[in-house]
Amino acid sequence: MLNYEKIKNDFPLLNKQAQKKPIVYFDSACMSLKPKQVIEAMNEYYFYFPACSGRSSHRLGELVTKKIKEARQIVANFINADEQEVIFTRNTTEAVNLLANSLDLKNEDLVLTTDKEHNSNLIPWQMLIKKKGIRHEIVKSKNDGTFDFEKYKELVKTSRLVSMVHTSNLDGTTIPAKEIIKTAHENGVLVFLDAAQSAPHIKIDVKDLDVDFLAFSGHKMLGPTGTGVFYGKYNLLEKFEPFMVGGDTVEYSTYTDHKMLKAPEKFEAGLQDYAGIIGLGEAVNYLEAIGFDNIREQELELNRYITEEISKFPKIKIIGPTNPALRSGIISFYIDDMDMHQVALMLDEMSSVMIRSGQHCVHSWFNDKKIKNSARVSLYFYNTMEEAEEFISGLNKIIKIL
């Protein structure tokens, strides 16, 4: 059971008594709220030990080095990885770019994605088509938005890399990652999972999944902005050529040569966002204390209610499966001939409900389906039933003016 009183205390924005116009925050898939603990951990760095990690040998430098090591350990434990397999990045996008630029993909190598990729896991491959002549194929979802395993099994045989969104930010569906990875490996194919939307909501165990690469962003899981993680199996990372090099990536250099450090350091070029990384460690601690079972339970309850209520409006179409249990904390919907930006703006203006509208950086899917845009409710454990009711009541009013 969630202790909502404590949660309310930890997230200032949820303390409605303290606000003139209390906010209902339903946009956690874009950016989650951050608990005080995360902010305090970051402030602590800036106030008391704002030094360099790994470079300076004075006391403050050593303290930062220790804190960063701790954070890396926390994050590694979070996904059941080894410490040296965790590379800190700025976000998921940077992680995908690291993979695309470091993996030795060649002309005609096939990269397989779903049809619901965030631009972050689409554009890097499109760039490689131009640069290296790789090929890119899409496994189209079934009509209900779920993963088409049969089609996948066909396409994976000739692939070099499967690079797929674990949980879609468009409709909240989660692909059967374990089976996908197993099949890929049977065909000698590597697998990358974009876990930007799954890591905040479900337990990820890279060993159990046997995934080769995985990435997620800190800011979607209570962490600070500008923090992300790239995970790679160590034996694979060893073979990678880092795509950004410079300070902190080499053991030594001469005027003509250098010796690279090992992973993960060789991938973390330049001075890092130490405060952010420390904050990310704290965010993981907070999430683990909340527990994924509780998170799942709360999200499902709210998603069920909202789905049920929305289904009463015949004009509204939900993207993805009708079953809320298959849509994580996401309800993405649209109304024909209506600009969904307007719905989002009106909800904000009328009821202080913050939802996202647009194409959610999955333009390719919208263009293919010829749908203008959608409004997206994305829930997290700190959302409540009263908030869901507030949203539905606002939506009710808007529907009346159509």
Place this chain on the structure above:
Amino acid sequence: MFCIIALIIFSILGIFSATHRELAKEALDCVFRRVTLRPCNTGFREKIKSRILVRLLSRSTFLARLFNRHFELLSWIFFILMIASTFWTVKGGYNYYLYGSCNGLNQNGFCAFDPKGENNKVTEINATCGAVEKKEKNVTLKDVDLSSFSTKNIGSKNTVVLIGCYECDYTRKAYADIQKLVREQKTNYIFAHYPAKENTNYLSGVGYCVYKEYGERFWQFNDYLFTVDKVSIYGKDYMERILNNFEFDVNKINECLNSTETTSVVENQLKQLQKTHLYGTPTVFINGKAFVGPKPYRVYRNEIKKFIIF
């Protein structure tokens, strides 16, 4: 199109509030297509539309629905109305500047800049020209012989004619401006007294005689009659004192007044003035163009230093 309306409205509101200034900036961006409706961004149009819808929705669902369904049409109607009203406002302002009335020279309709219509007010005369409609376009100097009136001819290409009555407030109001105009713009000048009010009817003859007998000195006398308290010129008794003060020979003036020649000149003068179809005093002609009612000084000046668009 919507952005243009928003830009105009928010620019005006922006004068008073910072929030609207921000919106005006956004509208400007929108106008220049800098805010493209990129999917990751929200359009300015939707933002404003939503704000209006929410306000309408709190009052009437029907109105909000109407607005939502016909937003494009309403925007166009609003836009056209705004362009039209902007045109009329600018034209009104221009007319006011040029003629002292938003509706054009000597036009009486409502004008926000001159709500009481002060610039068009005249002392009405019950002229015998009742057959001719009281219309400014009929007021003319055509075929009017002004040669017997007091005249200051300095050989300018511009001529100002003031037809006014000594006792009338509106003529008195215009008088100072006309004097200034004649002085500053160095124009020829003809003054004609039109006896619009009975108390001072007799002054037509007096004026004629003073001008006839004393020439240039008439103008000082004329200034005095227009600036002194009205009551002091109501009767002939006062007049003797005034003439004395100006060191005019009262007997000589009386003689002139009593002569049949003066009577016939004054009668003819009245006839000539009626031929102008004037319907009130003051009526000013500048190079033959009529200005009825006391206009602001700039209106008279602009007629000499021409600057006309419409």
